[in-house]
Amino acid sequence: MSLIYTDPSSNHSVMVRLVVSDSKMITYLHETLGGNCELSKKIKLDLIGQLGTAIKNDSSGKELFVFSPAFVLQKDQSCCGVFSLKATRAFHKVPALDDWLKQLSQGKQKIQRCAGIALNERQIPLNEMPARLLKNSQGRVKNLSKQKLDEIVSGLGKQERSLSLVQYQEKYRRSMESLTDSLSQSRPNFSVTCKKYKALLTYEALIEKKSDLGPQNMETD
Numbered sequence: 445m446s447l448i449y450t451d452p453s454s455n456h457s458v459m460v461r462l463v464v465s466d467s468k469m470i471t472y473l474h475e476t477l478g479g480n481c482e483l484s485k486k487i488k489l490d491l492i493g494q495l496g497t498a499i500k501n502d503s504s505g506k507e508l509f510v511f512s513p514a515f516v517l518q519k520d521q522s523c524c525g526v527f528s529l530k531a532t533r534a535f536h537k538v539p540a541l542d543d544w545l546k547q548l549s550q551g552k553q554k555i556q557r558c559a560g561i562a563l564n565e566r567q568i569p570l571n572e573m574p575a576r577l578l579k580n581s582q583g584r585v586k587n588l589s590k591q592k593l594d595e596i597v598s599g600l601g602k603q604e605r606s607l608s609l610v611q612y613q614e615k616y617r618r619s620m621e622s623l624t625d626s627l628s629q630s631r632p633n634f635s636v637t638c639k640k641y642k643a644l645l646t647y648e649a650l651i652e653k654k655s656d657l658g659p660q661n662m663e664t665d
Contacts (some may be wrong), residue, residue: 448528459528470509474531476518496561514567519582574610
């Protein structure tokens with residue numbers, strides 16, 4: 445199950461993925477600001493408090509696992525919602541991402557208490573993240589294996605449109621080439637910015653046509 449949590453004081457949004465088994469509640473926070481800023485810590489505390497209440501009310505004695513990226517994905521201050529929607533779609537379209545979370549829960553975690561709840565927590569380094577969850581990163585994806593850089597992250601099953609991680613990021617870096625040399629050298633990834641305006645234009649068109657606003661009509665690559 446996926447949900448999007450929005451902090452009411454900052455309007456920052458985080459995609460939350462829950463994978464529940466007989467003995468575990470595995471939680472992945474797609475925290476785009478990294479796990480060490482004060483806002484990230486506040487949101488994690490709020491979510492763990494709510495999950496802890498659910499576990500306490502569950503007589504099966506589940507262990508709580510919490511995973512999140514150990515690095516910053518988002519450089520701007522306006523696209524957290526798009527990051528959340530894209531991560532939600534990724535988990536919906538790629539069931540193997542849930543298997544990745546289950547595999548993580550088999551490894552060694554840092555056991556600590558948070559909000560009065562015992563939990564197994566780990567921040568995931570860049571090189572252990574699935575390529576699908578890295579494609580919109582506004583930072584550089586450095587030191588990744590060639591296998592991960594070549595992994596298809598867009599257009600799965602559509603060979604004429606399929607793009608690897610490195611191809612996807614290059615596609616959205618080209619828009620900087622017309623700017624000054626100093627800006628062109630930074631070449632940020634504009635994919636989430638493009639998706640934000642594409643979704644707004646799609647929404648506007650659907651409103652005008654009074655069409656169904658279901659997720660199938662809001663799909664972006």
